Amino acid sequence: MVKLARKKILLGIGGGIAAYKSAMLVRLLVAQGAEVRVVMTKGGQAFIQPLTLQALSGHPVHCELLDPEAEAGMGHIELSRWPDLILLAPATANLLARLAAGMADELLTTLVLAAKVPVWLAPAMNQQMWQAAVTQRNLHSLTQLNPHWQFLGPDSGSQACGEVGPGRMLEPQAMVEAMIAALTAEAWQPLAGKKILLTAGPTQEPLDPVRFLSNHSSGKMGYALAEQCQALGADVVLISGPVELACPAGVQRIRVQTAREMLAAVEQHLPQCFAFFAAAAVADFYLPEVAKHKLKKAEQQLDSLTLNLLPNPDILATVAGHQQRPSWVIGFAAETDNLLPHARAKRVRKGADLILANQVGMFDSGMKAENNAITLIADDHEHSFAMQDKTSLAKEVMTYLCQQIFRN
Ligand code: PMT
Numbered sequence: 001m002v003k004l005a006r007k008k009i010l011l012g013i014g015g016g017i018a019a020y021k022s023a024m025l026v027r028l029l030v031a032q033g034a035e036v037r038v039v040m041t042k043g044g045q046a047f048i049q050p051l052t053l054q055a056l057s058g059h060p061v062h063c064e065l066l067d068p069e070a071e072a073g074m075g076h077i078e079l080s081r082w083p084d085l086i087l088l089a090p091a092t093a094n095l096l097a098r099l100a101a102g103m104a105d106e107l108l109t110t111l112v113l114a115a116k117v118p119v120w121l122a123p124a125m126n127q128q129m130w131q132a133a134v135t136q137r138n139l140h141s142l143t144q145l146n147p148h149w150q151f152l153g154p155d156s157g158s159q160a161c162g163e164v165g166p167g168r169m170l171e172p173q174a175m176v177e178a179m180i181a182a183l184t185a186e187a188w189q190p191l192a193g194k195k196i197l198l199t200a201g202p203t204q205e206p207l208d209p210v211r212f213l214s215n216h217s218s219g220k221m222g223y224a225l226a227e228q229c230q231a232l233g234a235d236v237v238l239i240s241g242p243v244e245l246a247c248p249a250g251v252q253r254i255r256v257q258t259a260r261e262m263l264a265a266v267e268q269h270l271p272q273c274f275a276f277f278a279a280a281a282v283a284d285f286y287l288p289e290v291a292k293h294k295l296k297k298a299e300q301q302l303d304s305l306t307l308n309l310l311p312n313p314d315i316l317a318t319v320a321g322h323q324q325r326p327s328w329v330i331g332f333a334a335e336t337d338n339l340l341p342h343a344r345a346k347r348v349r350k351g352a353d354l355i356l357a358n359q360v361g362m363f364d365s366g367m368k369a370e371n372n373a374i375t376l377i378a379d380d381h382e383h384s385f386a387m388q389d390k391t392s393l394a395k396e397v398m399t400y401l402c403q404q405i406f407r408n
Helices: 019-033 042-047 050-057 068-075 076-081 094-101 107-114 127-131 132-145 172-183 220-229 259-268 315-320 339-350 392-404
Strands: 008-013 035-040 085-091 119-123 156-160 162-170 195-200 235-240 250-256 275-278 328-335 354-359 370-378 382-389
Touching: 008 019, 008 050, 008 068, 008 107, 019 042, 019 235, 035 042, 035 050, 035 107, 035 275, 042 094, 050 076, 068 220, 085 094, 085 107, 094 119, 119 172, 119 220, 127 132, 132 275, 156 250, 162 235, 162 354, 172 275, 220 235, 220 382, 235 259, 250 354, 259 315, 275 315, 315 339, 328 339, 339 370, 370 392, 382 392
Parallel strands: 008 035, 008 085, 085 119, 195 235, 195 275, 235 250, 275 328, 328 354
Antiparallel strands: 156 162, 354 370, 370 382
């Protein structure tokens, strides 16, 4: 079944190497029944031929602001009023800068300036360009000035230029799924306008430049929850330890390594939070004095090694007792035995409203696995969710929370 039938999407393509992925994006949108019109900047045309996009979308591609022939067909103002949604992918540093400055010097920025419909931007650029203060400032002004604009990504990982870091454009499939969730009539958005903060994945506590203390958390459970919160309309900030997962579409991800970095990022994003989910498996201890050089067993003639570790801050307990405490503080309990008694005690000890208890230490569920089962523990009742894959489990848990808990 096609899910975007009769939806009108205007795709703006900026001048970055990720433009090649936009061809696949058009193909996927058309396959879902969407009507797609493409607008390209000059830079975009340097990376991919308009003819390719014309063939895939079935419509002429718009490239010029002052083209009498095109204006006679669908003029630029009319074109800006036509879609249900405008998606800029790739949104390059240059495109973001020109939008932030309100430039209307070519067709795409002019259209966006004249648009009344939602505008989504999928940034794609070199990691240093993404992290540059001026790009971040442009991003900040764009979100401040246009609260209804939405950023998809960027993701982190290896880049076409050979560097590694944030700035990769989200995969076309993830963007299409986000559009389906946002544009289809059945989209149920009980968390619209609410900010949700989550932690996910492990933390790593360095011992020396090449070694660290950590655990087997893959981040899958926390990421699945983040994705569901976003699908239910929330503004989602995900503080993630080092994991191999792609950032869910529409979610703002902040990557950290240690528990202390995780706490700092959480506190920074705590203001105005509706709910906090602590799904991360935080290392309990850290080494205060990390060796500057690799510890050498042979040189030090070590038969054994004693590390003087200090306890890490408890992020969940800190949030639960914080001046800016969210309305709902939700922790996890990962236990290998006596799951429920330990989890109940943990809820009280850490000051959480709810604990999601999951058994770990089994090969086919819990930490690292694809599947999980959860018992939700509140002060006055408990509710179990059967073993299933983490995506559908997160969906069930979030539906239950929205219908039964968050309304109280
Ligand atoms: O990442 P996956 O492979 O998908 O696995 C998911 C999971 C099993 C890691 C996840 O579902 C889970 O249970 N996360 C919490 C793991 C854990 O550390 O549990 P805990 O019982 O040690 O901690 C209790 C709670 O306190 C947790 O919410 C934890 O995030 C939080 N905590 C713990 C220590 C600390 N210093 N700060 C914390 O915030």
